[in-house]
Amino acid sequence: MTDSHPTSAETTASAEAAAPAPSADMPGATVESGRTALRRTWRRWQFWVLLVVCGMTLTLAQQLLTTPDVAPYSLGSTEQDGYRAVAGVLEDQGVTIHEVGGAEQLRTRLSEHPEATMVGFEADWPMDRSIRSGLADGTLAEETGWQGETVFLSPSGETLDAVGSGRLDVEDLVTGPSLDLGEQPPVLRAGPACPSPAARSAGSIAASGDLYRTDLPSCFARFGPGDGGGPAETGENSAAASSGDEPSSETTAPAATMVLTDAGAVFGSPDAFTNSTIADEGHAALGLWLFGQDEDLVWYRSTAADVADAAPGSAWDHLPDWVATLSWWLVIVAGLLILVAGRRRGPIISEPLPVQVPASETAEGRARLYQQVDAVDAAARTLRSAHMLRLARLLRLGPAAEEPAIVHATASTTGREPRAVARMLDAAAVTSSSDLLRFSQELAALEDEVRIRSGLGPRRPDSADPADPADPADPADPADRHDGSDGLSRD
Amino acid sequence: MVLTGRLLGLALALSIVVVAVPVPATVAVCLALLAVLVVVDLLLAGSPRRIRVDRVPTEAVRLGRTTTATTAVHHQGRRRLHGLLRDGWQPSAGAEAPEHRIALSPGERRRVATALRPTRRGRLVSPSATIRSLGPLGLAGRQVTHHVPHELRVLPAFSSRRHLPSKLQRLRELDGQTAVQLRGAGTEFDSLREYVRGDDVRSIDWRATARRQGGAGQQLVVRTWRPERDRRVVLCLDTSRTSAARVADEPVLDTGMEASLLLGVLAAGAGDRVDFLGFDRDVSARARSAASGDFLHRMVHAMAELEPQLVEADFSQLPAHVQKVTSQRSLVVVLTSLDSASLEEGLLPVLPQLTQKHLVLVAAVRDPELDRRSLARGDLGEVYRAAAAERAMIERQALISQLGALGAEVVDAPPHELPPQLADAYIRLKAAGRL
Known part of the structure; x- marks a missing residue:
């Protein structure tokens, strides 16, 4: 918004010095120069701009100073739930860890290191579909010439199905106690039936994770028929409870955290190898046995990209190229539209609104109060006195007329019995809502009758003074009678 | 900074290019093209700051009437300025078209008049006038608000004025000034005049009539009365x-x-x-x-x-x-x-x-x-x-x-x-x- 012109003063004859807000460099203009405006804007926003800049600097500094790798189970993470310790020990033992990020990379690494141990770790996402099936039916080995061991760490349901399909029954998936519960995880022993040397050398583990119910060779069982850890120390957790439903059944298989399948070892407790737990029980031995079988370790941790790759081709693939580019362009155009339409043509001008109070608010309020407390009596008496006053004036009895006089005059004007008129005017007889309704309608009818007999029309809302008998009667407009809903009264 | 509908139209037209050459680079090139055009237009637009805005004082207007509020602009910049001037009248001033197209050569003075139909009594103001200056391409421009207040006094409608003639007529009747031959009502003695048919015989002033007997005619003289004045x-x-x-x-x-x-x-x-x-x-x-x-x-x-x-x-x-x-x-x-x-x-x-x-x-x-x-x-x-x-x-x-x-x-x-x-x-x- 700064001026592109030089802002020196123009000394033309037209320059008028008496502008309301002249700036030093633009005599006569009624607004300050661009430079001054910029300076003023800067002065106004100075604090906030500096605050944001400071905040961004601090955040950036913190980012640069701290370890970027803090993801759980990450090989580089030194956090409590990181794997830096086990990775470090493996490296010290001469094992080279190859971390791979995707299916393609995995294939390359496997063909480069045909003897390598492969870990398929499905911490957050299921692994690539082709890799899973390749591992399960051995086609991956055929493709790449790789013949190493496989460890499925914390496998997903799909992977369990795949590696078990036709050769192994994974009947149940029992989730063990998690660290969140603040409970000590149960200690699981390898058990005499365990065929794995790794598990046997580890002896026992104590980590939360998944348990698999299977009839395949398994280790670290929670309990089973005849052996294992027995009905373990933590009988109150969900695993024990769900298994406890069928302890008498002959077919009850052990729920174990490590299962040995044809495709490789399945291990359900990734928590066993974190920095905080690696030193407990036999975790370190198990980890070194499992991951250190060869001098190369291919560490495949599936990511969201694996799932995305596996997804069936999206609609974009079937559309011509220009659709995508045009969409991008139209997004930009929409942004421009926002900028164009969102720019006001000047400041918002406010209207100083005057005070205005709807006038018959108080009467309305009183009516609601009457209705709320069913003030039948008060309403009837008010109506009665209003009609009496008007009748007295209609019949020219004067303001101080006594009730019997009014009753008498009304009776003689309308030709009714004085007693009947007195009964009509008896507010004390009104005891219920329906009485009140009838009472008020009768009074209105009586007054209209008197008016008509006195040569006036029925009472209408528009007459200037409905109580004034001298009021000339105009043609009535009955349509007006019921629209008095929002009126107000000064009271 | 202001972007215009024309820029939007151009951007939409460039969709054809994007479709014709569907590579990401096209989008970048089109965007760069637009950016260059906008910058050029901004640089070439006349400065909306180098304008002097003066308000011509308005006359008070009665509620319900229309009026115009005139604003004088004087272009003091070096480059031609064309664009919009918006007069910021408050809503109750009833400005139907507060926006005016302006095209000013350097040094030019111009008056723009905004038609107003006030809907409220009192002092109505337009606190500012906003000038939007567009570049020669009309794609972008600059906008500045000049805070020069304009004021309009709106007087009560006096719609009861229509009752005035009939009431004045009645006053005149009281006064005895009308053609209707009524004796002026009131208590203050007004004048003596000759009797005409229809005058109340009780108003005949016999003493004055007697005094006139010496003259040519045999005229009766009546007194007239009028209401008090100077109350x-x-x-x-x-x-x-x-x-x-x-x-x-x-x-x-x-x-x-x-x-x-x-x-x-x-x-x-x-x-x-x-x-x-x-x-x-x-x-x-x-x-x-x-x-x-x-x-x-x-x-x-x-x-x-x-x-x-x-x-x-x-x-x-x-x-x-x-x-x-x-x-x-x-x-x-x-x-x-x-x-x-x-x-x-x-x-x-x-x-x-x-x-x-x-x-x-x-x-x-x-x-x-x-x-x-x-x-x-x-x-x-x-x-x-x-x-x-x-x-x-x-x-x-x-x-x-x-x-x-x-x-x-x-x-x-x-x-x-x-x-x-x-x-x-x-x-x-x-x-x-x-x-």
């Missing part, structure tokens, strides 16, 4: 909180203004001296017919900026205000609302002071809504509302009797009838010679 009328308009009440789509204050205007003009026309006071805690407006110039003009200007104040009216000061205006006996018209609480504590205690010396006429707006409600008896809710309305009316009636007992005249009428009824009350008092 004083003080109009006191209550602008306190009770005047903020809205009755039949009009604030009580505005109805009071209409009534004061009609009565003021009528009384000034009848030869009385009229003073107008607006008061709440203090005198908020003042106008007098004795000063030179048009009284109506002074009165509407005094009223133009009156707004209801959210304070209780200080009636205790009213006798002092009236005393300051005149020490003579006068007709004091108090335009207020018959609100029992404020009147009982305010006006009633000071009324004896006023009635002792002056003739007091209290004018108040009555709410036709209450009458309407008191008639509806269709269901229980309506009956309760009728009862509440009746009660309000009884209280009002009691207040009117109380005022009457204290010696004040009361005019109580719905909004549209208050001005003519107040005028009628004045004529009646004048005819009765009570002023």
Whole structure:
């Protein structure tokens, strides 16, 4: 918004010095120069701009100073739930860890290191579909010439199905106690039936994770028929409870955290190898046995990209190229539209609104109060006195007329019995809502009758003074009678 | 910075290029092209800052009339400027087309006029004028707001003016000046004139007739009378909180203004001296017919900026205000609302002071809504509302009797009838010679 012109003063004859807000460099203009405006804007926003800049600097500094790798189970993470310790020990033992990020990379690494141990770790996402099936039916080995061991760490349901399909029954998936519960995880022993040397050398583990119910060779069982850890120390957790439903059944298989399948070892407790737990029980031995079988370790941790790759081709693939580019362009155009339409043509001008109070608010309020407390009596008496006053004036009895006089005059004007008129005017007889309704309608009818007999029309809302008998009667407009809903009264 | 619809159109047109060459680079190139064009346009646009905006003072206008507000712009930059000028009138000023296309060469002066149809009385303002200067391509521009206020005074509509001719006519009848051969009513001796048929024989002045006998004709001479002149009328308009009440789509204050205007003009026309006071805690407006110039003009200007104040009216000061205006006996018209609480504590205690010396006429707006409600008896809710309305009316009636007992005249009428009824009350008092 700064001026592109030089802002020196123009000394033309037209320059008028008496502008309301002249700036030093633009005599006569009624607004300050661009430079001054910029300076003023800067002065106004100075604090906030500096605050944001400071905040961004601090955040950036913190980012640069701290370890970027803090993801759980990450090989580089030194956090409590990181794997830096086990990775470090493996490296010290001469094992080279190859971390791979995707299916393609995995294939390359496997063909480069045909003897390598492969870990398929499905911490957050299921692994690539082709890799899973390749591992399960051995086609991956055929493709790449790789013949190493496989460890499925914390496998997903799909992977369990795949590696078990036709050769192994994974009947149940029992989730063990998690660290969140603040409970000590149960200690699981390898058990005499365990065929794995790794598990046997580890002896026992104590980590939360998944348990698999299977009839395949398994280790670290929670309990089973005849052996294992027995009905373990933590009988109150969900695993024990769900298994406890069928302890008498002959077919009850052990729920174990490590299962040995044809495709490789399945291990359900990734928590066993974190920095905080690696030193407990036999975790370190198990980890070194499992991951250190060869001098190369291919560490495949599936990511969201694996799932995305596996997804069936999206609609974009079937559309011509220009659709995508045009969409991008139209997004930009929409942004421009926002900028164009969102720019006001000047400041918002406010209207100083005057005070205005709807006038018959108080009467309305009183009516609601009457209705709320069913003030039948008060309403009837008010109506009665209003009609009496008007009748007295209609019949020219004067303001101080006594009730019997009014009753008498009304009776003689309308030709009714004085007693009947007195009964009509008896507010004390009104005891219920329906009485009140009838009472008020009768009074209105009586007054209209008197008016008509006195040569006036029925009472209408528009007459200037409905109580004034001298009021000339105009043609009535009955349509007006019921629209008095929002009126107000000064009271 | 401002981007225009033309830029948007261009961007849409570039979609063809994007479709024709569907690679991401095309999008980048098109975007860069637009950016370059916008920057060029911005740099080439005339500076909206190097403009002097002057407001031409407006004349006051009566509510309901149209007017124009003129703004003078003087281009002091070096580059041609074309674009828009938007006059920032507040909504109630009724500016139908506040935006004006402007094209100014360097050094050019131009006047732009905004047509206004005000919808509110009072002082209306346009705090600023915004100038948008577009580049030669019309794709982008710069916009700056010049804070130069413009002001317009909107005077009361005086729609009760239509009653004026008939009321003046009646005054003239009282005066005996009309072709209608009526003896002038009133108590003040006016003149002697020859008897014409139709004159009341009781008005024949035998003594004067006898004196004329020596002359040529045998003419009878009658006396004529006329109402008193040079009486004083003080109009006191209550602008306190009770005047903020809205009755039949009009604030009580505005109805009071209409009534004061009609009565003021009528009384000034009848030869009385009229003073107008607006008061709440203090005198908020003042106008007098004795000063030179048009009284109506002074009165509407005094009223133009009156707004209801959210304070209780200080009636205790009213006798002092009236005393300051005149020490003579006068007709004091108090335009207020018959609100029992404020009147009982305010006006009633000071009324004896006023009635002792002056003739007091209290004018108040009555709410036709209450009458309407008191008639509806269709269901229980309506009956309760009728009862509440009746009660309000009884209280009002009691207040009117109380005022009457204290010696004040009361005019109580719905909004549209208050001005003519107040005028009628004045004529009646004048005819009765009570002023």
